[in-house]
Amino acid sequence: MFYNFFHRLVVPCFQIGVISVLYNEPKRIDLRVVSVEIDGCGYSEDKLYGAFGSLEGELIRGVPFARKKRKRFLRTSEVLEASLDRTEPLCVASSFCGGCSFQHTTSKYQIELKTRYVRECMSSLEPTEWLPPIVSNNYFYRTKARFGVKYVEKKERVLVGFREKLKPYISDIDSCPIMIERVSNVIVPLSRLIEKLSIRRSLPQIEVVSGDDDVALIFRHLEPLTKEDLKILSSFGKEFDLHLFLQSGGVDTTRKIFPKDGIDYFFYDLPEFSIKLRFSIKDFTQVNLNINRLLVSSVVSLLDLQPSDKVLDAFCGIGNFSLAIARFVSCVYGAEYAKSSVRSAEMNASLNKIENAVFQACDLDSDEVCIGGIAEVNKLVLDPPRNGAARFIERMPLEKIERIVYVSCNPVTFGEDLKILLEKGFELKAARVIDMFPHTTHIESLALLVRNNG
Numbered sequence: 001m002f003y004n005f006f007h008r009l010v011v012p013c014f015q016i017g018v019i020s021v022l023y024n025e026p027k028r029i030d031l032r033v034v035s036v037e038i039d040g041c042g043y044s045e046d047k048l049y050g051a052f053g054s055l056e057g058e059l060i061r062g063v064p065f066a067r068k069k070r071k072r073f074l075r076t077s078e079v080l081e082a083s084l085d086r087t088e089p090l091c092v093a094s095s096f097c098g099g100c101s102f103q104h105t106t107s108k109y110q111i112e113l114k115t116r117y118v119r120e121c122m123s124s125l126e127p128t129e130w131l132p133p134i135v136s137n138n139y140f141y142r143t144k145a146r147f148g149v150k151y152v153e154k155k156e157r158v159l160v161g162f163r164e165k166l167k168p169y170i171s172d173i174d175s176c177p178i179m180i181e182r183v184s185n186v187i188v189p190l191s192r193l194i195e196k197l198s199i200r201r202s203l204p205q206i207e208v209v210s211g212d213d214d215v216a217l218i219f220r221h222l223e224p225l226t227k228e229d230l231k232i233l234s235s236f237g238k239e240f241d242l243h244l245f246l247q248s249g250g251v252d253t254t255r256k257i258f259p260k261d262g263i264d265y266f267f268y269d270l271p272e273f274s275i276k277l278r279f280s281i282k283d284f285t286q287v288n289l290n291i292n293r294l295l296v297s298s299v300v301s302l303l304d305l306q307p308s309d310k311v312l313d314a315f316c317g318i319g320n321f322s323l324a325i326a327r328f329v330s331c332v333y334g335a336e337y338a339k340s341s342v343r344s345a346e347m348n349a350s351l352n353k354i355e356n357a358v359f360q361a362c363d364l365d366s367d368e369v370c371i372g373g374i375a376e377v378n379k380l381v382l383d384p385p386r387n388g389a390a391r392f393i394e395r396m397p398l399e400k401i402e403r404i405v406y407v408s409c410n411p412v413t414f415g416e417d418l419k420i421l422l423e424k425g426f427e428l429k430a431a432r433v434i435d436m437f438p439h440t441t442h443i444e445s446l447a448l449l450v451r452n453n454g
C-alpha cells in the first residue's frame with residue numbers, strides 16, 4: 001500500500017541512521033518505526049522522532065510539523081513499507097485532525113495496543129482471567145463532543161471541528177466519521193450558518209450532546225446575539241431538527257433558544273433492563289451508547305447479583321448502573337458529587353418505577369463523607385473520574401464487601417487503585433478492555449475483585 005500526499009515534491013536526501021534528512025523545503029524524514037505508543041505515534045528507536053499515522057515495523061516518510069519535549073513530530077506523507085495491520089482511513093483528515101489517532105489500523109490492533117497499555121499500568125498485577133474486550137461499532141458512534149470554531153479572515157469562512165494534532169488550529173473538515181451521522185452530516189451546514197451570524201468572530205466553541213433520538217448543540221458565545229442571529233439559528237434548528245442552546249459564560253448561563261419548549265433533557269435506553277434514562281446537557285453520559293449498553297450488562301453479570309444483595313454504586317452519575325442493578329437486588333445506594341446528576345438519578349428511578357434505589361449527593365473524596373446505608377452493602381461498583389477512587393477506597397469500610405466491579409477511564413489510576421484493593425484483601429479475578437472510543441487514544445477498562453476468604 002502506497003500513500004503520497006506530497007507527490008510533486010522531489011527532494012534529494014542522505015541517510016543518517018534510521019532517518020533521512022532532506023534540506024529543501026518542506027523538510028521530510030524517512031523513519032523506521034520501532035514502536036507505537038498510546039499517544040497515537042509511531043517512534044524511532046531513540047524515541048526522538050514520532051510519526052502520526054504509522055505502525056510498528058513500517059518505513060514511512062513524514063513531514064515535520066511540531067516539536068514537544070525535545071521530540072520532533074511528523075505527519076506521515078508516504079508509507080514506503082507498510083504493516084499488514086494498516087487499513088485505509090475513512091476520514092481524509094485523519095493525518096492531522098486531533099479527533100482520532102488510529103483510523104489507519106484495524107480494530108484488533110487498536111484493542112491489542114490498549115490492552116498492552118492497561119497491563120503496563122497494572123504492573124505486576126495479573127487477573128485470574130482476561131475477558132474478551134467489549135466491542136461494537138467502530139464508526140458513527142460518538143454522541144458527545146466539543147468542536148472548536150474559528151472564523152478565518154483570509155478565507156472569509158468558518159472552520160468547525162476538532163483541533164489539529166499538537167496544534168491550536170481547527171481542523172478543516174466537512175464530515176466526521178466517528179461522530180453519529182446526524183452530527184457528521186451537519187458540519188458543513190453548521191459552518192455556513194455561523195458565517196451568516198454577526199458574532200462569527202466571537203463564537204469559539206460548540207458542544208454536541210445527543211441521546212438515542214435527539215441532538216443538542218450548545219453555542220458558546222463571547223458577544224450578545226442580535227435578533228437576526230437568533231432568527232437564523234432558529235431556522236437552522238428547524239431545518240435539521242436540532243435542539244439549540246446558547247452559553248454566554250459558565251454552565252449556569254446556558255439557555256435554550258430552539259425549540260422554545262423549555263425542555264433541556266434527553267433520553268437513552270437500556271433495553272435489556274427495560275430502563276429509559278433521562279439526562280440534561282449538564283450531566284455526564286458515556287459517548288458511545290451501544291458500548292455503554294454492553295458495559296452495563298457486563299457490570300450486572302460480574303456482580304453475580306442475588307435478591308438479598310445491597311449494592312453501593314459509587315460515582316453513580318444519573319443511575320446508569322444503579323437502576324439496572326436495582327432490578328435484581330434488595331437495595332441500591334448511589335453516591336455522586338454532582339447534585340444535578342443526583343437529581344437526574346432520582347428522576348430516573350421514578351420514571352422507571354424503581355423504588356429500591358436511594359441516591360445521595362456527596363463529595364466522595366472528602367474525609368468527612370458519610371454515605372447512608374454504607375454499613376449494609378455487600379457489593380460495590382466503582383466508576384470514578386480520571387483521578388481515580390484512591391481516597392474513597394482508603395477510607396471506606398470494606399470488610400463486608402464480597403465483590404467489587406471497577407470501571408475506569410484512566411489506566412494509570414486504575415492500576416494504582418487495584419493495588420490498594422488487593423492490599424485490602426481482594427483478589428483480582430478478571431479484567432477487560434472496553435472499546436468505548438474506537439480510533440482514539442482514550443481507554444476504558446473494567447476489573448472484577450472478589451474478597452479473599454483464605
